[in-house]
Amino acid sequence: MVFLDLALNALASGIALGCIYALVALGLAITFGLLHIPNVAHPALVIAGAYAVVLANMRGIDPILAALVLTLPFYAVGLAFYEFYARAFERRGRGNTLQSLTLFFGVSLIVEIALVVAFGTDLRSVSVPYVGRSFELGLIVLPYRFLVPALLAPAVILGLWLYMTRTHSGLAMRAVAHDERALSISGHDPVAIKRHAFGLATALAVLAGAALVIVGPVDPFAGRVHLGRVFAVVVLAGLGSIPGTLAAAIIIGVAEAFVTAFLSPSWAPGVAFAILLGTLALRPNGIFGTAR
Amino acid sequence: MNGLVVEGLRAGYGAVNVLHDVSITVGEGEFVALLGMNGNGKSTLLNAIMGFVKPSAGSIRLFWDGQSVPLAGQAPHRIVDLGIGYVPEGRRLVPNLTVEENLKLAARGRAKNDFAENLDFCFETFQILKERRRQLAGTMSGGQQQQLAIARALMTSPRIMVIDEPSVGLAPIVVDQMIATIKELQTKRRMTILMAEQSFFQAVEVASRAYVLAHGSIVHAIEHGLDAEAMETIRNAMMGVE
Numbered sequence: 001m002v003f004l005d006l007a008l009n010a011l012a013s014g015i016a017l018g019c020i021y022a023l024v025a026l027g028l029a030i031t032f033g034l035l036h037i038p039n040v041a042h043p044a045l046v047i048a049g050a051y052a053v054v055l056a057n058m059r060g061i062d063p064i065l066a067a068l069v070l071t072l073p074f075y076a077v078g079l080a081f082y083e084f085y086a087r088a089f090e091r092r093g094r095g096n097t098l099q100s101l102t103l104f105f106g107v108s109l110i111v112e113i114a115l116v117v118a119f120g121t122d123l124r125s126v127s128v129p130y131v132g133r134s135f136e137l138g139l140i141v142l143p144y145r146f147l148v149p150a151l152l153a154p155a156v157i158l159g160l161w162l163y164m165t166r167t168h169s170g171l172a173m174r175a176v177a178h179d180e181r182a183l184s185i186s187g188h189d190p191v192a193i194k195r196h197a198f199g200l201a202t203a204l205a206v207l208a209g210a211a212l213v214i215v216g217p218v219d220p221f222a223g224r225v226h227l228g229r230v231f232a233v234v235v236l237a238g239l240g241s242i243p244g245t246l247a248a249a250i251i252i253g254v255a256e257a258f259v260t261a262f263l264s265p266s267w268a269p270g271v272a273f274a275i276l277l278g279t280l281a282l283r284p285n286g287i288f289g290t291a292r
Numbered sequence: 293m294n295g296l297v298v299e300g301l302r303a304g305y306g307a308v309n310v311l312h313d314v315s316i317t318v319g320e321g322e323f324v325a326l327l328g329m330n331g332n333g334k335s336t337l338l339n340a341i342m343g344f345v346k347p348s349a350g351s352i353r354l355f356w357d358g359q360s361v362p363l364a365g366q367a368p369h370r371i372v373d374l375g376i377g378y379v380p381e382g383r384r385l386v387p388n389l390t391v392e393e394n395l396k397l398a399a400r401g402r403a404k405n406d407f408a409e410n411l412d413f414c415f416e417t418f419q420i421l422k423e424r425r426r427q428l429a430g431t432m433s434g435g436q437q438q439q440l441a442i443a444r445a446l447m448t449s450p451r452i453m454v455i456d457e458p459s460v461g462l463a464p465i466v467v468d469q470m471i472a473t474i475k476e477l478q479t480k481r482r483m484t485i486l487m488a489e490q491s492f493f494q495a496v497e498v499a500s501r502a503y504v505l506a507h508g509s510i511v512h513a514i515e516h517g518l519d520a521e522a523m524e525t526i527r528n529a530m531m532g533v534e
Contacts, residue, residue, distance in 0.1 A: 174389060175397060181368075183369070184343075184367070184372070185372060185378045185398075185445075186447075187372040
């Protein structure tokens with residue numbers, strides 16, 4: 001009975017955890033998975049999003065509602081940043097990966113330092129009415145501060161997936177990963193499509209930030225623990241697969257929850273990479289990736 | 293007169309100049325063949341027309357409805373929107389999108405309002421694309437992909453179709469069908485076509501005029517019908533026989 005109890009709760013919290021990981025990884029699924037930009041600053045942007053949500057929450061605004069509104073300025077910041085990146089790096093010989101990595105590490109540090117200067121290194125959190133209460137179903141007990149942000153993930157991913165499959169610019173975003181010239185021939189400006197995609201990825205960071213800060217308090221460096229994992233999720237999903245991102249994140253979340261419950265929490269952070277390495281040995285393009 | 297006029301074009305890659313003082317014209321309703329062996333600048337010329345290669349001298353202009361629009365220096369997607377439909381070498385489809393999605397993607401700008409009409413026309417011209425419209429482009433045969441590449445160019449509501457070596461990598465019987473279909477676009481639909489091709493016999497059978505490129509220069513321009521004498525001249529020029 002104790003075993004079943006542990007296993008069921010590990011499964012439930014693993015799925016919820018996976019959903020939250022998916023939300024954090026989603027922006028990277030676009031920038032890294034579709035645009036091939038190694039945006040290691042994404043987790044830092046997520047934390048910047050979390051702080052923006054904290055500020056709004058101090059004025060009594062619900063974190064998820066705040067995040068939805070904040071997607072607009074974050075989108076604009078993403079557009080501006082991509083414009084800078086494209087002018088400085090990509091137009092001179094198709095973006096050198098090492099240079100880009102260095103740039104995005106720099107951006108990551110600048111975001112973190114800016115957060116420290118503005119807010120200090122203390123933990124910040126939001127207050128929502130459902131903190132401290134739990135959803136109970138049989139043996140499963142899941143705190144609402146976990147469940148609510150977890151439910152945000154499938155909603156956002158469904159929205160993004162519909163956008164990518166049903167709209168013209170969504171189609172163009174899927175095409176840009178494969179062949180920019182094919183886009184030009186179809187009458188699209190590849191730079192504009194990539195700028196839009198980067199803006200969208202940055203807007204997703206604030207939604208992920210809201211989810212993280214509802215789950216628990218954050219400090220300016222909270223993005224760092226997610227860095228390795230989000231890349232693992234995106235690569236495991238198969239570069240560019242949006243529904244795959246959710247599935248891969250849930251696999252990692254459940255595995256981490258089981259390792260935490262039955263082995264030791266110390267092992268949990270290594271789980272993502274163990275799964276990643278094992279999967280890539282069998283499926284080099286990730287679980288949902290197609291051969292390119 | 294409506295058409296495309298290239299004058300005194302010089303273009304190349306970095307320090308290497310490929311085209312030297314190239315001038316060609318393509319009038320509305322014509323089927324112009326651009327002949328030449330591999331490596332003589334056919335693709336470079338088409339890439340310059342499409343904006344993928346920046347010319348270092350000369351002009352490329354589209355004359356249409358009394359307007360003269362310079363194409364040199366414009367981005368490729370603008371040139372497509374101005375009315376130059378492009379079927380590139382290697383087809384350049386989006387392999388992970390379906391046939392229909394590839395076609396939908398090309399219904400941009402000026403061509404947006406013609407979407408339904410253009411799609412009907414494409415499916416009518418290429419039956420196989422209609423049957424396979426939900427199939428991923430990357431999983432189709434070479435001949436079908438080439439049809440899709442032509443259909444995609446048609447979706448952009450082109451005034452002039454620029455086609456680069458449609459026969460590359462296809463079986464001879466498929467090539468015959470492909471060239472026949474392109475010819476039909478000109479005869480039945482009054483499309484204007486500029487087609488680069490190295491399979492000389494295929495091209496001269498269908499073209500109304502031809503240019504021969506050798507070492508980056510136009511060495512022959514056959515302006516008035518391709519009679520036996522003209523064909524002999526072209527063949528010699530292509531083979532490097534004086």
